[in-house]
Every structure is written in C-alpha cells, then in structure tokens.
Amino acid sequence: MKFSIEQFDSELLIGARPRSGEWLESELKSWKVQGIQSVVSCLTTKESLQYQLAPLGVLTSNLGIEFESMPVDPDPSSLVPELIIKYSYELSSVLRKSGEKLFLFCSNGTERSVLLGVSSLGVLGIPVEDSLRYFEKLKGFPCLEEEAHLQFLEDWEHHRQAYAHLEID
Numbered sequence: 001m002k003f004s005i006e007q008f009d010s011e012l013l014i015g016a017r018p019r020s021g022e023w024l025e026s027e028l029k030s031w032k033v034q035g036i037q038s039v040v041s042c043l044t045t046k047e048s049l050q051y052q053l054a055p056l057g058v059l060t061s062n063l064g065i066e067f068e069s070m071p072v073d074p075d076p077s078s079l080v081p082e083l084i085i086k087y088s089y090e091l092s093s094v095l096r097k098s099g100e101k102l103f104l105f106c107s108n109g110t111e112r113s114v115l116l117g118v119s120s121l122g123v124l125g126i127p128v129e130d131s132l133r134y135f136e137k138l139k140g141f142p143c144l145e146e147e148a149h150l151q152f153l154e155d156w157e158h159h160r161q162a163y164a165h166l167e168i169d
Contacts, residue, residue, distance in 0.1 A: 001109070001138045003117070003131060005124060010100035012091075014117045014135065016109035017043060020052035028059050035101050038066040038094055042106035042113050044073060051107070072112040076146035084119055084152065085163040091120035093168045114143040118153060123167075128156045 003012045013036065018027040031039065039060055041048070048054050048069075060067040070087040073079070094102055106112035114135055121131040132153065135143050144150055152159065 001135050003121065003134060005095055005121070005126070008096050008100070008124070009098045010095045011102070012095060012117055012121065013101065013103045014109060014113045015103065015105050017041070017051055017053065017105050017107050018056070024053070024056075025059060028056075028063055028065070031060075031103060032063045032065060036065060036103045037100060038068070038102040040068045040070050040091065040102065040104045040116075042070055042072045042104070042116060044071045047074070047107060070116065072106070072116065074107065074112065076111075076148035079148045079152060081152060081155075081159045082163050082166070084116060085159050086166045087116055088119040088123050088160075089166055089168045091116065092123035095120065095124060110139070110143045111146060111149060115149045115152065119156060122156055122160065128153050 001014045005012065018024055041053070041056065043051070043053065048056070057067045057069070070090070072084070091102065091104070094100055104113045104117050114132070118128050118131045118135070122128040132144065144153070
C-alpha cells in the first residue's frame with residue numbers, strides 16, 4: 001500500500017514482512033529496484049528470530065538501504081502510546097526528506113504497521129481518519145480491527161500533545 005506525501009515529494013509504503021530463507025535477499029534487491037531507501041520493521045526481536053529475519057539490517061545495509069527497527073508488541077493490550085508517538089516523530093522526520101521512499105512493515109501488513117504509518121502521517125499534518133480510510137480503500141477491508149489500536153487513533157491528538165516533548169526538530 002502506498003501513500004504519496006505531495007508536500008514532501010515522498011512515499012510511505014506499508015506491507016507485510018519480507019519472505020525469509022532463500023527468498024530474503026532477492027526480495028530485498030527488489031525493494032532496491034523499486035527505489036526504497038528506508039525500511040522500518042515493527043517486528044519484535046522474538047518475531048524477527050521466529051521469521052528468520054535477524055540478518056535484515058546487515059543485508060539492507062549492504063544494498064544501501066537504511067534499516068530501522070521500531071518494535072511494537074503484537075499484543076494490542078500492550079500498546080504503549082508514548083512509544084508509538086516517539087516512533088511517529090522519527091518516521092515523519094524521514095518522510096520529510098524530498099524524494100524519500102520508506103517501507104514500513106509488520107508481520108502481515110495491517111494493524112501495527114498501519115497504526116504507526118497513520119500516526120506518522122498525522123505528525124505531518126494529514127488527518128489520521130483520512131489516511132486510515134485511504135489505506136482501507138487500498139486494501140479493500142478494515143486495516144485496524146483491534147480495539148486498542150482504534151482507540152489510540154481516536155485519541156491520537158491527545159497522545160500527540162501529551163508527548164510533544166518527543167518531537168524531533
């Protein structure tokens with residue numbers, strides 16, 4: 001799923017984790033061919049090991065792709081609003097770079113990556129409701145079904161203001 005951010009001439013792509021094993025390197029090379037410059041994983045360390053994606057940082061670096069891990073617990077009841085806002089500020093600073101193409105993923109390309117992507121777009125001034133509707137239209141079904149995630153977005157502005165001290169200049 002792609003969201004073009006015209007005022008910064010950048011793109012946020014959201015999807016599922018890459019395939020592991022013998023397909024991993026070819027998948028990463030395809031990201032490079034697509035012009036992806038930055039990759040952000042929402043997977044926890046446990047998930048990265050489970051999916052055999054531990055070497056992802058090294059492999060992306062070898063291809064000249066920036067890699068960042070921003071782990072978000074897959075259990076929605078463990079959602080930490082301060083952490084989501086902190087990550088959102090970090091992602092928004094990357095998306096402000098002209099021509100940036102950032103790929104954000106979690107295990108299945110919904111829930112955590114959409115939550116973080118929508119929140120990051122909110123930091124850039126794009127209403128969270130609009131970007132969530134946009135991603136849902138692209139997918140053809142609701143991207144967020146977990147009550148904790150929906151509640152976070154409903155209270156997004158409150159969270160952003162409460163953690164404004166985390167904003168990156």
